[in-house]
Amino acid sequence: MTDPRVDLDLAREHGLSDADYARILEILGRTPTFPELGIFSVMWSEHCSYKSSKKYLERLPTRAEHVLHGPGANAGVVAIGEGLAVAFKMESHNHPSFIEPRQGAATGVGGILRDVFTMGARPLASLDSLRFGPIEDPRHRYLLHGVVDGIGGYGNPVGVATVGGETSFHECYRGNILVNAFNLGIIEADAVFLATAAGVGNPVIYVGSKTGRDGIHGASLLASAEFDDASEAKRPTVQVGDPFTEKCLIEACLELMATDAIVGIQDMGAAGLTCSSFEMASNAGTGIELDLDRVPQRETGMTSYELLLSESQERMLLVARVGQEGRVREIFERWDLDVVVVGTVTDDGRMRIRHGGAVVVDIPVDPVAKSAPVLDRPLREPADLRERQKLDLAAVAPEQEPGAALEALLDSPNLGSKAWLYRQYDQLVQGDTVIGPGGDAALVRVKRMDGTPTDMGIALAVDCNPRWCWLDPYAGAVAAVAEAARNVACTGARPLALTNCLNFGNPEKPEIMWEFAEATRGLGDAALALGTPVVSGNVSFYNETSGRAIHPTPTIAVVGLLERWARHAVSHFPAAGLEVVLLGECREELGGSEWLALRRGLEAGTPPVVDLEHERRLTGLLGEGVRRGWIRSAHDVADGGLAVALAECAFTGPLWIGAEIALADTIRPDALLFGESTGRVIAATAEPEALLALAREGGVPARHIGRTGGSHLVIGPPQGEPWIRASLERLHGLWARAIPRRLEEG
């Protein structure tokens, strides 16, 4: 098979602009070969080069004393003490999951695991953030089944617990679902591995699965362009996952990393062999000579172009010390994995690739890896933004049936129990899950690499309210960071750092780019204020189909540390007879709320205000209150407001424990019950006086609102008829069946 003739038209078909192609000609001083064109197209694609987002990402706070490795490495690495660190990152696999939900989601999990263990960490805990179109749409029920099957079908066999996540449904995802996968691993702080091809003469070794024709141009064509009706035809660009090989690869790599045989390692993710080899050489300031004939192949007759651009899964590239090849080979052969020396590190800064005896690629490393075009795309506030934000509360009819409203909210797919999903995931493997899915944050115990348990626990939460981000991307992003940090703090943990997955529409549209600029500005301000630097992340643009974009969805995952995990708070009421204390203030904020959408059919207004200074004090108070044993349970007030949060406190634990709550606030009762003011936490305590005093000292508004006990949830004003009196059995039944019921009804 002969390669096609390379010209401007072919470059355009590869997603390169005319200016890009001119740069390529300038760099090479000649017309690129077909494989070279392929390399430029993937390395300079939006997905790999971050060309539209770079300008904004560079403004994010990324440093702190405890941050060992920030953005740029495969995963962020944060020290937690006792010589240990956590490595974590989140990544999107949206387009593949929409086209082929099971494999798309599975390989999303596989990819994020490789990002983590490539650093030398043992993957410990996964989260996921999923967004679907309306559950009433049969296609989206199919996608939900497929994605859950894919996450479990990959995460369960590799032996990594899925400990939490979030799932919601909205019209805006009908043409473009979101699948964001997060993983965190434990690592020795002084044994972090990086993607570097250092040491001239060192062998470059390929390990893992064989290379096939799957996933070619997954990054450049699938992830870096809008969807249209023809996108179904791109199904072959979705990779196929093999969790068994990944499991063996994890064990073999960790075993190898315990020796001193290698100097650098990189997974072959987006853009496969190309991206990994260029990054490793670029990071070390070296060059690489590769021989494609030696690459293990599972199909015959693959071209240079295909071998270089394949995104076949479960493959790694590593650079060993000269003379250590035997040791590498011994370990990987024991795990029955392919292990082949495919090249050598050189000193000339060039990537020279041979195939069939001929040189098919000979290009300088840095101009490809480091000087991808950086764009400053035009920004424009969406013309209808002010319209979206318009909300005259006085014209919104007050809730006449608060009890029915609570039931409707608990019975909605967005607020209903997600157990149908997470029961299909192994939440327990590795034996460290202290708090699994269903609470505010997950909590996992930390073991050393040799399996010895420590006292430390890591709390994790992932959050975003896309409706808020659509109404005000800046405020929405601030709120997402604040909520994730608050959730982590509800266990008693101190938020350490965050990762993100920034899902947006087509950046070539000024309105989308404006949303992105606003959201990253909010992300940066909140991360700075809460002392949670951004240590890793991922941008996913082009989340739109036939011109309709998703709501801006900057998904945020915050990681926190609990020095002694044994002393933590749960999110449900742990016992009857405890006092209920509300931390934070209830304001008359119904803009962008679930109540407004569900009961009044309105998605409008401005999102609730976030007071970052208050959030910082609240986080500190939660940590101190839990440490002193004064907070037995703490639950964040979020979607659905105070009434929904109280119901969750009552029926999500092993025992159902009701409460009688009296609220003296003078704002309209529906805003009090269902408004989503931020910065609020419901705490249960046996020491109300001590906790209230601590809150006063810490500058956090706090008041006693009731007492736990009984089989009902009663919420009302201090005197007179309660607004809500509901049996927990009834509320729990609605909440537990919200999703299964709709799947069965079909």
Next chain:
Amino acid sequence: MLAVVQFPGSNDDRDMRFALKGVLGAETELVWHKRSELSSGTTAVVCPGGFSYGDYLRCGAMAKFSPIMAAVRRFAEAGGPVLGVCNGFQVLCEAELLPGVLVRNHHLHFVCDFVHVRVERAAPPFTSRARAGDVLRLPIKHGEGAYFAEAEVLARLERNGQVLVRYCEADGTPTAAANPNGSLAGVAGVTNEAGNVFGLMPHPEHAVEAAIGGVDGLAILGSLVDAVRGARGRR
């Protein structure tokens, strides 16, 4: 010395070692599946949970051909205690060291949850720390955990007291609602006729610490450790 067999794709192997060694203090070693002999001094063998060989064919179908399984068979035939958990149970059934087979859950989904099982018989080497009728709260996590055996085989198992644990409500009543996977007669675990080989779908190794899954798993793993304490071992 307890041997925990490590197949490629095992993923509860280190958790089992932690439970036996870290929590119960018993000498434990991980034994690679390509070995053809157990270490001398082996007092019990445990086949852990996971997805041996990816379980792409039939759960446990490939693992029975691992070199170590011939040694495990010899060990079992000589009367040594052998425990299989989840995928380990599936492997022991495929190797015909245990009767019956595990098939796809009746609801067709993988399920991870805590369930209750009733101890049907309290005896060494697997349930001596319990009393008959005790209810244990243990986690399950499997897609293919529905126990199946021919009617006459099942009748024989019941008659011989080979059904060691059965899914039940928290109060010990076996009901259809408490059966998480459609196992025949709510069977959660069975022994061979001699009583020295035991397989179960629930994971005792994930219920050995009060604050992480509870301690009911110790009723089973503690019994095994008690049984082999002081035993001389063989291979």
